[in-house]
Amino acid sequence: MNKHVVMPLKDMVLFSKGQIHINADEHYDMLLQKRIDENDGYAIALTLKEYNDTNIYNEKDFYHIGNLIKVTKVSRESNGYRLSMDVLERVIVSSFDVEPNAFIATYEPLADMVDMDPKSEEEMVGYVKNMTEEMSKNIPGSEGFTKHLLQMTSMNELIAALMPYLHLSTEEKQAVLEMTSIRKKSLRFLDIMIERKEQLNLQIEMNSKFSDSMNQTYRERLLREQLKSIQEELGEKEGKSKKDYRAKIKEAKLPEDIEEIALEEVDKLDRMGPNGAESNVIRSYLDLILSLPWHASEVKDIDILEAEEALDSRHYGLKKVKERIIQHLTVMKLKKNKQGSILLLVGPPGTGKTSLARSIAEALDREYVRISLGGVRDEAEIRGHRRTYIGAMPGKIIQGMKRAGSKNPVFVLDEVDKLMVSASGDPAAALLEVLDPEQNNTFNDHYLDAPYDLSDVFFIATANDLRTIPGPLRDRMEIIQIGSYTAVEKYHIAVRHLFNQSLEEHGLTEDDIKLSENAFKAIIDKYTREAGVRNLKRQLDKLVRVSSEKIVTGKVERPYRIRENMLTSILGHEIARYDLVKEENSPGVVTGLAWTPVGGDILFIESAFIPGKGSLMVTGQLGDVMKESVRISLSLIKSRLHTYMTPQDFAKLDLHVHVPAGATPKDGPSAGVTMLTAIASLVTNKPVDSKLAMTGEVSLRGAVLPVGGIKEKVIAAHRSGIKKIILPFENKRDIEDVPVEVKSQLTFVYVKKIEEVLTEALGLELPEPYVNDFMLNIDDKKSEIGFNVNEGH
Known part of the structure; x- marks a missing residue:
């Protein structure tokens, strides 16, 4: 009995006697080769039954009949090793001994039996x-x-x-x-x-049977058949990956009508074969049907207290909004989620509409899916394309349901106010069916071409401006208004959320950078001007980014403490500028309040008389509504303050009304009171207190009409140094929305008629208007004015 070390062979059986050359990969065991060299190059070459990358085997992994070999040379190649060896004789192994890094085989020669003449x-x-x-x-x-x-x-x-x-x-x-x-x-x-x-x-x-000139389709079919044969030889049978649609449809337990449609498509696929012109279209359609959620998802009980905690922890402020959302969730809990809901969150950019929707999904423990409708102008984006078109796809709604994988997700329709109408249809009209609880249980996508139930979906739409949403679409949603954040709210949001997010995104912690309270407030007041907090987040990112470079390079020590006076060197010069009221106003100048998409602001209404012919000139890029307010105010002044200026005086003077910042378009029904007071101040030559601001619209009969945006306007007034605000009486209820820290420092005067406005602003005590007295006064001077009242000219 002889013994030699074993050389394992992978997928190789040696037959020939004499010298041969074989290649080994990078994993060739050089310790094993050292053992072979110590044995004068002799080894037993045995084929492995199965190869593994670990190089750990036992005697059952080897065939017991192999060859005695002698390795004569081992050379290094670019991709492994090349072994030269002599195959000496066939042997049979009777036993194995295990030694470190090697098997030792006990063997004896195995000769052929000569049984053929x-x-x-x-x-x-x-x-x-x-x-x-x-x-x-x-x-x-x-x-x-x-x-x-x-x-x-x-x-x-x-x-x-x-x-x-x-x-x-x-x-x-x-x-x-x-x-x-x-x-x-x-x-x-x-x-x-x-x-x-x-x-x-x-x-x-x-x-x-096939030449190069024959149809390419037949050649591809032949190649596929050959490929199939090769895969079968290799054990990679197509059946392992081929989709058995009929079995999958049965397993999915689809609704009866949907299952019937799907099986009809499978029959078509079977008739045309795998290489049919429409086979890929049918497969894509069947894949969509099988991937959509068709059965009602498990209804999970809503924990209202947990939902309140989740909203409070993720969103500072927005008290009324969160209360309204909790009320909605409470109703859903009582209804046992029988039907989906449709909310519309409306507010300026960056106020957290989309993140609120995500928080609702987490509070409900539902799947969350979001699609953006900004710039969508093709109805097919909502309803899908018909399958007869090349490149047809299902619409965004069905695609979203596929991604959700659940029948009752929280489905966010972002930027619903940015939908556009084009020659390809009106996508807003297509959304009417999606957002109508009476219709969306049979929503019909053109690609799916089968009714799909959306009634369990919780739809949440977001928008910046209600005015651009068509009325029928707006009526299908419950509107929740989200106002702009106050400076105090922005401060708390920055401290609690945004700054920590910026630190985490830049690989830093609170131990690396410390920001003073005044620095936070200065960033809010001097480097951002917005309703939301998006630009505030950008400024904090910039501050952290610049600071991180100083920390990494060792220019500053940790923690790096940033104070207000250091912001200019980090963020540059101040970006935002707010108008501040003057110590006193000249006659004809009044401070008004305005609403903008980025919050409230103050504006100064200026008026002046110029020698002329009684014409009215308006500048400051005012819209039609504000121009009408000027005309109405002038008519009211002529009728109520005729004791201060006669019609002859107005006929000799031109009135010029100007609103500064002429490059900015201005329009809206809220400047009537301010226009009236400015002209009255000019006519009476009495200045208006510079710390007094006002807003409201006026009618031709002298009534003061309510306006919107009170919260933003009041906050802007407080920021600019205003101490007293005149508001329409019907806007008194809106003061409840103003933060306590703001309204506690202001005085509010509520008015119903212009007489009250002029009394408060100018100290004028006007009698009640009597049209007959005024007409009599005109009749006494009709010869001077030049028209006949009785004739109606």
Whole structure:
């Protein structure tokens, strides 16, 4: 009994005697090679039954019949190693000994049993040579190899030369190696050669039926069939990955009508075959049906207290908004979520509308899905394309339901006010069905072409401006207004949320940067001018980004403390500028209040008389509504203050009304009171207190009408140094929305008529208007004015 170290072979069986060369990859065990070198290069080459990358085996992993070899040379190649060796004789291993990093095999030689007479072997050798020569005619470049085979005289030589080139599995090759009977081995090898010849002839016959000029479709089909055969040979059968749509449809337990539609499509697919022109379209359609949620999702109980805590922890302020959302969730809890809901969150950019929707989804423990409707101008974006079109796709609603994977997600429709009408249809009209609880239980997407139930979906739409949303669409949603944040609210949001987010995004912590309270407030007041907090977040990001560079480079010590006087060097010069009231106003100048998309502001209404012919001139890029307010105010002044200026005086003077910041368009029904007071101040030559501001619209009969945006306007007035505000009486209830820290420092005067405005602003005590007295006064001077009242001219 002899012993040698074992060399494992991967997917390789050695037959030939003599010198051979084999390649080994980068994982070749050089410690094993060292053991072989210590044994004068001798080893037992055994084929592995299964290979693994760990190089950890036991004796059951080896075939027990192999070859005694002698490794003569090991050279390094670019992609591994090249081994030169002599195959000496076939051996059988009787036992294994395990040593560190190697197996030691006990073996003995395994000789062939000569059981075939020389004449039979000679005939069989000639038959194999003829067969090989015939097959080589169809294999270009095989002439030299064939010539070498023709010089061989034994079956063992032919088997050793041809076996490495035959497409056989390792098990089949090992079975041939283990045969000791020359007769059986030769007959088995002859069967293999005959099978290979038939396969080659069949392939040649198939290829001959197709020329380069034939239809490409048939050639692709042939290639696919050949690929299928190769995959089957490799054990990679298509059946493992091929979709059995009929079985999947049964497993999905779709609604009866949907299952019927799906099975009809499967029948079409079966009739046209896998390479049909519409097969991919049908497969995509079936994939969509199978991926959509069709069955009602589990209804989870809503914990109202937990929802309140979630909203409070994620969103500072917005008290009324959060109360309204909690009320809505309470109703859903009582209704057992029988039906989906539709909310519309309206407010300026950056006020947290989308993040509120996400918080609602987390509070309800539902899936969250969001689509953006900004700039959508094609109805097909909502309803989908019909499948007859190339590149057809389902609409955004169905795609969102597919992503959600749930029948009752929280579905956010962002920027619903940015929908556009085009020649491709009106997407806002397509949304009418989606957002109508009476219709959306049978929503019809053109691509799906089957009714889909959206009634359990909680739709939340967001918008910046209600005016651009069509009335029918607006009526289908419950509107929740989100106002702009006050400076105090922005401060708390920055401290509690935004600053920590910026630190985390830049890889820093609160131990690295400290920001003073005054620095926070200065950033809010001097570097941002917005209703929300989006620009505030950008400024904090910039501050953290600049500071991180100083911290990393060692220019400052940790923690880096930032104070208000350091902001200019970090953020640059101040960006936002707010008008501040003057110490006193001249006659004809009054402070008004305005609402803008980024919050409230003050504006100064200026008026002046110029010698002329009684014309009215308005400047400051005012819109039609504000121009009408000026005309109405002038008419009221002529009728109520005729004791201060006669019609003859107005006829000799031009009135010029100007609103500064002429590059900014201004319009809206809230400047009538201010216009009236400015002209009255000019007419009476009495100045208005500079600390007094006002807002409201007036009618031709002298009534003061309510206006909007009171919260933003009052906050702007407080910021600019105003101490007293005149408001329409009907806006008194809106003061409840103003933060306590603001309204506690202001005085509010509520008025119903212009007489009260002029009394408060100018100290004028006007009598109640009597039209008959005024007409009589005009009648007394009709000869001077130049018209006849009785004739109506």
